Amino acid sequence: MLPDLSYPATAGDWRARARRRLPRFLFDYLDGGAGAEQTLAASVRDFAAIRLRQRVLVDVGAVDTRAQLAGQDCAMPLALGPIGLAGMMARRGEAQAVRAASSAGAPFTLSTVGICALDEVCAAAPAGSPPPWFQLYMLRDRSAVRALLDKAWQLGCRTLVFTVDLPATGQRLRDVRNGLAHSGARAAALRATQVLARPGWVWDVALRGKPLTFGCLTEQVPGGRDLNAFKAWVDAQFDPTVTWSDIAWLRQHWRGRLLLKGILDAQDARAAVDAGADGIVVSNHGGRQLDGVPSTIAALPAIAAAVGGQTEVLLDGGVRSGTDVFKALALGARGVLIGRAWIWALAGGGEAGLRELLATWQREFTLAMMLTGTTRVADIGAAQLEPGPA
Template identity: 55%
Template sequence: MAVASVRDYREAARRRLPRQMFDYIDGGAYEEATLAANTADLEAISLRQRVMRDVSNRSMGTTVLGERLELPVILAPVGLAGMFAARAEVQAARAAERAGVSFVESTVSICSVEEVAQATERPPWFQLYVMRDRSYAEALMARAQAVGCRVLVLTADLAVVGARYRDTRNGLGGDISALGKAVRGIDRVRHLRWVRDVGLGGRPHTFGNLTDAVPGATSPDDFRTWVDAQFDPSVTWDDLAWVRAHWDGPIVLKGILDPEDARAAADAGVEAVVVSNHGGRQLDAVPSTAAALPAVAEAVGDRVEVLVDGGVRSGLDVLKMMSLGARACLVGRPWAWAVAVDGEAGVTHLLEILRDELAVAMGLTGTDDVAKLGADHLL
């Protein structure tokens, strides 16, 4: 089947990946109401169709934190992506570089930041979780800067890990019975291509950036248990000064939904915020990012750059998010699905889909430059 849309990649990934892996990237917290709202609220937005305007030339490029993007899209940090495809982070970073967009390396990646940076000329951004062992977080920032990363994405919405029922049912990061392990083993054997390409061909599965911290981890179960114990629930706004002392470059605070928190972030001196509910994977029953974005953009849009993630599944969605006040969109699940299906070529094709869809949406809304997108494009 030819892949025509982002959702096609999702369905193909569902077939390609073992259930534990697919549910890890696809699932959300609790009953997944916020996960569903992220896409449903975007779909419910109506656009103004405008005609008789010259859209023969449409500019989709923008600048984010001093970096030129050929498309207002950034590949978001995705934990354990190297379990979806062999060396997935490297493949995705190469595709992003080819498309002229940025890639964000996750703290909890399979490929290390050094491996990703060595494979590309455009250094990735680096995403950081603040851990109880602050010295290790300081070492991670130093490693990222040593390979040329200039933007730090600090994730703020993981004081505790959300209740992700799909992961619990699949035994990820918790106790699982002998029967459960047997069923999971049978499921993996049913996905022989994944076993060959990722389970065997994607080695080493050493959790790149954290190999020294988790030397005994040999599976996502081991790693998830360690990570859950390491997230620091004591982090406050005062800790941003500590981060600034160890990072020489722009800082992006990811996980903002409330305008008051957005103003606090601006007061703390960050250069950008990401309106994000962690893809619906943390606190359920919070607003979708499309619903939260306008108030955040109004509160701080003249002080910091406002980015957004959550629910973006098409170039049309990119246009809607930018009309709501975002400078650019981060996409996570879409590139994870694409890399699982067709590696680097899949991510390249995904970005081409988003570019083509955005170009069409711009043309039919009478827009020749993404910089002109705003509330007047919405009904």
């Protein structure tokens, strides 16, 4: 039986709320991973195994959690990572999320396959706040890539998060079981049954949240306002032939900061530096691509040792609290991107829920600094960890 969630306190509490509110196929789309979900489980488990070194009687009356990520001032070293279909999880979800993130002093990253268009998200951001970051894939249609880059630049985006670990979609078995991987009447009927079981979602998102289109791609995708036509186009656009030379092409066409997301190997991290990336995101795509690869927190130390002095190293995957943010920094990251945690909060409580989650994490991160005797983000490192393997 689920606990009383009148006052959600953790990312897990928000997950439980999201599960109650979303149709099953949407919740499982967010929650699930590839294969047997071993990597997904390891991402959380490996964070839990890290032990912090508590210190006492240190003057921590002036703890400063501020940091810079991709040249942007942040209240703490955290950004909201890209989530596809966020606008299906809450009404105009990406617009709500950018408001919450901006109020918390955190960058927001818009997914190419978000529901809200980039201009809607930029307009939703509070006046004077930095523009969102923009996430993109390498598509077979390079003219579509150029058009998306140009649009993002025109709207003020200066940080591009480029996903490099998606030559094809991973085998996500929950999506198979829920009919997302199938077409036809049987799959449609299964999804319709799950939708009808969530009348609150139908009213708030499906009816009041229109248009439910892929806002960033309506100009590029033939029939882009039809979800089935979009899926067929995207399936054909994932490009398994992409190599580092394509990243060099991208570097020539993007004048802003370039972060490559999906690095899990030190050799690839060095190649990213050589290709001109301004930073990397150590990521296994939330355990959604290849089951059996390491958790990102396990892969981080070797990558940080290899390139941390040359480029900005960020991490995503398995981060479930402000204390986890601290642990990632102690193992060599400059900051983290979060995914499931923020979309669970948005799905479970809207903009207010996401604001509450980020405020909780700010308190947790501050407390971790205080109880390890650390007053500046720049001082977080191996000295704040108990000896032994992560």
